[in-house]
């Protein structure tokens with residue numbers, strides 16, 4: 071939306087006066103006397119014609135020193151694209167859904183569409199751990215649930231949560247939980 075023409079000023083002014091929702095996102099208006107900016111549809115009191123100014127996006131209004139209105143929350147329109155966070159989120163979703171399967175760094179990276187080394191680096195930067203470590207945590211937390219809510223023994227649970235051998239399960243379980251699977255069960259009040 072072109073903001074610097076006379077006709078667009080009138081158009082936007084009308085939209086503000088009428089609280090016209092269809093202009094939301096197309097521009098924002100700020101009131102010089104209050105220092106607050108709004109979406110066109112905001113139901114707050116109409117400003118005086120001479121005190122209003124317009125912005126194409128919320129970021130510009132903030133940069134000019136205006137505060138977002140608490141009522142219409144125009145700052146929520148600022149969407150920050152964060153590809154690294156998306157990679158991490160997608161990976162976590164995948165791991166949560168497929169923890170019972172064999173997942174390697176390579177296979178996970180292939181699913182997400184990035185290189186294994188990049189995935190590993192982004193993961194470490196965002197979470198401080200590797201994707202594999204994250205997978206272990208998901209598996210062991212799942213094992214916790216099964217220990218407390220089912221009658222399966224440790225070996226059965228080991229395979230259910232995606233481990234291929236018991237010693238690996240046992241080792242990771244102890245590391246993450248601070249005790250063995252059977253101790254965990256007893257400690258948390260389940261006696262079978």
Ligand SMILES: [Zn+2]
Pocket residue numbers: 107108109112113114139140141142143
């Ligand atoms: Zn507002």
